[in-house]
Amino acid sequence: xxxxxxxxxxxxxxxxxxxxxxxxxxxxxxxxxxxxxxxxxxxxxxxxxxxxxxxxxxxxxxxxxxxxxxxxxxxxxxxxxxxxxxxxxxxxxxxxxxxxxxxxxxxxxxxxxxxxxxxxxxxxxxxxxxxxxxxxxxxxxxxxxxxxxxxxxxxxxxxxxxxxxxxxxxxxxxxxxxxxxxxxxxxxxxxxxxxxxxxxxxxxxxxxxxxxxxxxxxxxxxxxxxxxxxxxxxxxxxxxxxxxxxxxxxxxxxxxxxxxxxxxxxxxxxxxxxxxxxxxxxxxxxxxxxxxxxxxxxxxxxxxxxxxxxxxxxxxxxxxxxxxxxxxxxxxxxxxxxxxxxxxxxxxxxxxxxxx
Amino acid sequence: xxxxxxxxxxxxxxxxxxxxxxxxxxxxxxxxxxxxxxxxxxxxxxxxxxxxxxxxxxxxxxxxxxxxxxxxxxxxxxxxxxxxxxxxxxxxxxxxxxxxxxxxxxxxxxxxxxxxxxxxxxxxxxxxxxxxxxxxxxxxxxxxxxxxxxxxxxxxxxxxxxxxxxxxxxxxxxxxxxxxxxxxxxxxxxxxxxxxxxxxxxxxxxxxxxxxxxxxxxxxxxxxxxxxxxxxxxxxxxxxxxxxxxxxxxxxxxxxxxxxxxxxxxxxxxxxxxxxxxxxxxxxxxxxxxxxxxxxxxxxxxxxxxxxxx
Numbered sequence: 160x161x162x163x164x165x166x167x168x169x170x171x172x173x174x175x176x177x178x179x180x181x182x183x184x185x186x187x188x189x190x191x192x193x194x195x196x197x198x199x200x201x202x203x204x205x206x207x208x209x210x211x212x213x214x215x216x217x218x219x220x221x222x223x224x225x226x227x228x229x230x231x232x233x234x235x236x237x238x239x240x241x242x243x244x245x246x247x248x249x250x251x252x253x254x255x256x257x258x259x260x261x262x263x264x265x266x267x268x269x270x271x272x273x274x275x276x277x278x279x280x281x282x283x284x285x286x287x288x289x290x291x292x293x294x295x296x297x298x299x300x301x302x303x304x305x306x307x308x309x310x311x312x313x314x315x316x317x318x319x320x321x322x323x324x325x326x327x328x329x330x331x332x333x334x335x336x337x338x339x340x341x342x343x344x345x346x347x348x349x350x351x352x353x354x355x356x357x358x359x360x361x362x363x364x365x366x367x368x369x370x371x372x373x374x375x376x377x378x379x380x381x382x383x384x385x386x387x388x389x390x391x392x393x394x395x396x397x398x399x400x401x402x403x404x405x406x407x408x409x410x411x412x413x414x415x416x417x418x419x420x421x422x423x424x425x426x427x428x429x430x431x432x433x434x435x436x437x438x439x440x441x442x443x444x445x446x447x448x449x450x451x452x453x454x455x456x457x458x459x460x461x462x463x464x465x466x467x468x469x470x471x472x473x474x475x476x477x478x479x480x481x482x483x484x485x486x487x488x489x490x491x492x493x494x495x496x497x498x499x500x501x502x503x504x505x506x507x508x509x510x511x512x513x514x515x
Numbered sequence: 516x517x518x519x520x521x522x523x524x525x526x527x528x529x530x531x532x533x534x535x536x537x538x539x540x541x542x543x544x545x546x547x548x549x550x551x552x553x554x555x556x557x558x559x560x561x562x563x564x565x566x567x568x569x570x571x572x573x574x575x576x577x578x579x580x581x582x583x584x585x586x587x588x589x590x591x592x593x594x595x596x597x598x599x600x601x602x603x604x605x606x607x608x609x610x611x612x613x614x615x616x617x618x619x620x621x622x623x624x625x626x627x628x629x630x631x632x633x634x635x636x637x638x639x640x641x642x643x644x645x646x647x648x649x650x651x652x653x654x655x656x657x658x659x660x661x662x663x664x665x666x667x668x669x670x671x672x673x674x675x676x677x678x679x680x681x682x683x684x685x686x687x688x689x690x691x692x693x694x695x696x697x698x699x700x701x702x703x704x705x706x707x708x709x710x711x712x713x714x715x716x717x718x719x720x721x722x723x724x725x726x727x728x729x730x731x732x733x734x735x736x737x738x739x740x741x742x743x744x745x746x747x748x749x750x751x752x753x754x755x756x757x758x759x760x761x762x763x764x765x766x767x768x769x770x771x772x773x774x775x776x777x778x779x780x781x782x783x784x785x786x787x788x789x790x791x792x793x794x795x796x797x798x799x800x801x802x803x804x805x806x807x808x809x810x811x812x813x814x815x816x817x818x819x820x821x822x823x824x825x
Contacts (some may be wrong), residue, residue, distance in 0.1 A: 193734075194623065194627070194630075194734055196627050196630035196734075198630055198631050198633070198733070226623075226734075285696065298606075311777075342777045342779075343776070343777075344773050344776045344777050345785075346773075347785055348732075348738065350723075350735075350738070351738040351739075352728070352729040352731070352733055352736045352738070353533070353536075353724055353728050353729060353736070353740070354738065354769070356728055356729045357529060357532070357533055357769065357770060357773055358773050360525075360532075361529065361773040361774050361776075361777050362775070362777055364525040364529070365522075365774070365777040365778065376731075376733055376736075377731060377733075378650050378729040378731070381729060381730065399631060399633060399729065400631075400633060438552065510779045511776060511777075511778075511779035511780075512779070514783045514785060515783070
C-alpha cells in the first residue's frame with residue numbers, strides 16, 4: 160500500500176517536473192555571420208533577439224553565436240544549438256542555407272528560420288525584407304536633394320537584391336526629378352571600409368552629391384560627411400558617423416517577426432512558410448529624417464512610405480523601362496515577386512552597364 | 516579645361532590615400548626581409564596597429580599619439596613573432612600565418628568596445644607657401660603628416676640600405692647570416708630589430724586606415740592590404756624606390772578602376788577589381804623568369820632558420 164502511494168507520488172512529481180520544465184522556458188538560438196558589433200546586419204538581428212527577450216520575458220531563453228563563417232563551421236554551430244535543447248533557431252545569413260537544411264533534417268522537432276534563403280522544408284521557414292521599398296522612399300528624397308542631379312551608389316555584388324535597390328532608387332528619384340541619373344561603382348565586397356570609402360570619393364569627384372550604399376560599413380557615409388554631401392545609412396541608424404550628412408537610414412527591423420515566430424513555437428502553431436515583409440510589416444524601417452530636409456520633401460517621402468505600405472504604390476509599377484528604352488512591365492501592371500527576385504537589368508537613368 | 520584638371524587632382528589625391536598604408540607596410544616588410552626574416556603576420560600587425568591607434572586616439576583625443584600607439588602595438592606583435600621564429604626557431608611561414616590569425620582575433624576583441632565610436636581624423640598639414648602653388652601645391656604639399664613621413668621613409672631607407680654601414684650589415688645578415696655571424700655581428704639581434712621595425716611600420720599602415728582613410732574601427736578593416744603589401748615587396752625586388760612605385764601603381768589601378776566604373780567604362784567590374792592583383796602577378800612572373808636577377812635581389816637566407824654555432 161505504502162509502496163503504491165510512493166510510486167504514484169513518484170509519477171506525479173515526474174509529470175510536474177516535465178510540465179514545469181516545458182512551461183518554464185523555450186530556448187531560442189541565433190547564429191550571426193558577423194560580430195554583433197558590426198553596426199549593421201548582425202547588429203540588427205541581435206536587436207531582434209533582444210526584442211524576443213523583452214516581449215516574452217521568463218517564457219524564453221535566448222542565446223547566440225556570432226561571427227560564424229558560412230560553410231562547414233556553420234553546420235557544426237547549428238547542430239550544437241539544435242542538440243542543446245533550442246526549439247527555435249534563427250540562421251541569419253544567406254550562406255547558412257544548406258547547413259540549416261542539413262541539420263533540420265536530423266532534428267525534425269526543432270524549428271528553423273533562415274534569413275534571405277529560398278530553400279524550405281517542413282521545419283525550415285525562410286524570411287527576408289523588401290528593402291527595395293525602403294530604397295524607393297530614400298530615392299524620392301535623393302531626387303529632391305540632389306543639386307547636381309547625379310546620385311552615387313556604392314554597390315557590393317551584381318546580384319538581384321542589389322540591382323533591385325539601385326533600380327528602385329532611380330525610379331523614385333526620376334519620378335520627382337526627371338533629370339536625375341545614378342552612377343554605380345561596384346566594390347565586389349560586402350565589407351571593405353577602405354575601398355567603400357574610395358568608391359564614395361570617386362563618385363563625389365565625378366559629381367555625385369548624394370551617396371547611397373549597399374555595402375555594410377559606415378565608410379561611404381563618413382566620406383559624405385567629410386566632403387559635405389548627403390548620404391544614407393545602411394541597415395542601422397549610422398547618424399553618429401555622419402550627423403550632418405545622413406538624410407535617413409534604411410533600418411532592418413526583425414523585432415516583430417522574431418517575437419511572432421517565437422510566440423508561435425510557444426503556442427504550438429508554428430508552420431513552415433516564406434515571409435517577405437516590407438514597410439507594411441515594419442521589417443523595413445527608417446531612421447529619423449535629417450532636419451536639413453525641407454518639410455515638404457519629408458511630407459512627400461512620408462506619403463510615399465504610407466502609399467507603399469497600404470499597397471497604393473508599388474516601386475515597380477509599370478511602365479518599367481530598361482536602359483535600352485524597352486518596356487519591361489507595361490503600364491497598369493506591377494512586376495511580380497518572381498521577376499523582382501530575379502532582376503538582372505538596369506532601368507533607365509542608371510549609367511554604365513550592369514556587370515554580368 | 517580647369518574642370519578636368521581639378522578632376523585629375525582629385526584622382527591623384529585619392530590615389531595617394533590608397534597607396535600610403537600599403538607603402539608603410541611594404542617598406543617595413545622590405546627591411547624585415549632584407550635581414551632574412553619573412554613576416555607573413557603583416558595583415559595581423561596592421562590590424563593590431565589600426566585598433567591600437569584608434570583606441571589611443573579615442574582615449575587621448577590626439578591622433579598623433581594614436582599613430583605612436585599603432586607603431587608600438589605593431590612592434591609588440593612583431594616582437595612576439597621574433598620570440599617564436601628567432602629565439603625558439605619556429606617555422607617562419609607557419610608562425611607568420613598564425614600571427615595574422617592572432618591579429619585578426621585580438622584586434623576584434625580589443626576593438627569591440629570602440630565600434631561605432633568616432634574621432635577627429637589626423638589633420639592635414641599644408642606646408643606654408645608651397646601649398647599655395649597652383650595645381651601642384653595642393654597635390655604635393657597639402658597632406659597629413661603620415662603621407663610626408665612615408666615619402667621621407669623611402670628616401671631614408673634608400674640611403675640607409677645602400678649608403679650606410681648599418682645598411683650593409685643588414686644586407687649581409689640577410690644574404691649570409693653565418694658569414695655575418697663569423698665576422699662578429701649579432702645576427703639574431705639585428706634580425707629582431709629589422710622585424711620590430713617592420714611590425715612598427717605595419718602598425719603605422721594600419722593606423723593610417725583607422726585614423727585617415729576611414730576614421731573608425733571595424734573588424735578586419737584592413738581587408739587584405741597586409742597581403743598586398745607582402746606581394747609588393749617581391750614585386751619591388753626588395754628596393755625602396757620600386758616599393759614606392761609599386762604601392763602607387765597598385766593604389767592607382769584600384770582608384771582608376773573605380774573611376775572607370777563611375778564613367779561607365781563597360782569592362783566588367785569584377786575584372787577591374789582584380790586588375791591590381793593581376794598586375795602584381797604579371798610583374799612577379801616577369802621578374803622571376805630571370806633567375807639570376809631574382810637571386811641577385813632576393814635576400815639569400817630569406818625565411819631560413821639561423822642557428823648561431825657557438
